[in-house]
Structures are given as C-alpha cells and as structure tokens.
Amino acid sequence: MSHQKEFVDLNKSTHDRASFDCKEPELNTFIRTLASKHMKSGISKTQVLPATISLPTNLVPIFSFFTVAGSTIKRESLPHAEGKKLPVYPVPVFLIAQMAVHDTYQGQGLGQITLIQALKYLLNVNEFMPSYAVVVDCLNGDAEKFYLKFGFVELCKHNGRTRLYLPMKAVIKLFGES
Numbered sequence: 001m002s003h004q005k006e007f008v009d010l011n012k013s014t015h016d017r018a019s020f021d022c023k024e025p026e027l028n029t030f031i032r033t034l035a036s037k038h039m040k041s042g043i044s045k046t047q048v049l050p051a052t053i054s055l056p057t058n059l060v061p062i063f064s065f066f067t068v069a070g071s072t073i074k075r076e077s078l079p080h081a082e083g084k085k086l087p088v089y090p091v092p093v094f095l096i097a098q099m100a101v102h103d104t105y106q107g108q109g110l111g112q113i114t115l116i117q118a119l120k121y122l123l124n125v126n127e128f129m130p131s132y133a134v135v136v137d138c139l140n141g142d143a144e145k146f147y148l149k150f151g152f153v154e155l156c157k158h159n160g161r162t163r164l165y166l167p168m169k170a171v172i173k174l175f176g177e178s
Contacts, residue, residue: 003063003105007047007117012036015048016059022100024139030098031065044069044097047121049114064110066118067098068125071135073165077156082167092131093165094122099136111146119171126168133165 010017010031017032035046044067051061072090075083096118101110122134137158138144144162151174152164 001061002052003049003110004052007049007066007114007121010035010039010046010048010065014060015050016055016057016061019055020062020065020100021103022106023103024100026139027098027100030067031062031100035065035067035098038067046098047117049110049117062102063105064101064114065099066096066114066121068118068122069095069097070129070131071095073133073135073155077163078165086132092129093133093135094125094131094168096122096134096136112150115147115150119166120175123168123171123175126171131168133167134171135163135165137161137163 020031038044046067048065049063054060071093073093075086147164152166155163155165
C-alpha cells in the first residue's frame with residue numbers, strides 16, 4: 001500500500017481512524033476519538049497522510065498525522081537572552097499537539113516527512129498570525145530524540161514531559177523564506 005503525495009484535513013467520513021495504530025495508546029485514542037471533535041470545536045487542526053486506496057468499508061487508511069494548535073508560553077521559560085527581548089505578557093507560539101506514524105510504516109522516513117509538512121503548514125499560518133516559535137511536548141524519550149535531531153531545543157519540563165521549541169525564525173530560514 002502506498003500513500004498520497006499531499007496531507008489533507010482529517011475527515012471522519014473519509015478516513016479510517018479506527019485502524020490507525022502507532023503503538024502509543026494516547027495518540028491512537030486522540031486520532032480515533034478526539035481529533036475530529038477538536039477540529040469541530042475550533043481547538044486544533046489535524047491533517048493526515050492518506051493511503052492511495054480505500055478499504056472495503058470505503059474508508060481510506062491513515063499513514064501519519066499531525067495536529068497543530070495555538071498556545072502561549074511565558075518569556076521566563078525561554079533562555080534569558082531570548083526572553084528579555086519579549087513582552088512580559090504570554091508569548092504566542094504554535095503547538096504541534098500530536099504527531100504520529102502508523103506502526104506499519106515507521107522507520108521509513110514518514111516521521112520526518114510529517115514534521116516537515118507540519119512546519120510548512122505553520123509557516124503558512126505564520127504569515128497571517130505570527131507566533132514566536134513552534135513548541136512540542138514530547139510523549140517519551142524517543143520523541144524527544146526525534147525532535148532534537150531536527151533542531152528543537154529544550155524549553156522546560158511541562159506536565160511531566162520535556163517541552164521543546166524551535167523559533168519561527170529558524171523555521172523561516174529552514175524553508176528559505178525571507
């Protein structure tokens with residue numbers, strides 16, 4: 001089975017959420033039961049990389065997905081040299097709230113492809129609603145290593161997880177934007 005070339009908005013009447021399994025119960029539960037509700041409520045946006053074929057149920061399997069939302073951080077959580085340049089009120093950031101690759105397709109570079117797509121998506125949003133950085137809360141040590149490999153740096157510990165960030169200036173530079 002192969003995947004389509006483009007990520008699309010999650011559509012519960014089109015995409016087979018029930019069969020998605022990345023071996024992380026929290027992420028599986030999110031895509032299966034919460035992602036559509038959160039989109040409908042305006043809390044977040046989920047995009048999926050669908051397969052090129054439908055199942056007998058007429059639903060399309062999901063290879064990977066990412067969910068993004070707006071958030072804020074306190075300037076005090078940033079390294080002093082960065083934080084002192086920012087206002088004292090909460091600083092707007094983008095949050096990659098969820099990101100996962102189906103277990104069957106892990107180890108094939110889809111994590112990187114999904115992250116790149118999420119960053120491109122947020123770069124596009126940044127043109128209309130600027131934010132200081134992209135933030136991720138790492139589910140575990142493997143996730144932390146993954147994001148660190150792509151230039152994210154530790155921001156703080158948040159809700160028992162390591163919170164990493166990548167300044168939007170770095171995202172802009174990454175994609176050659178001015």
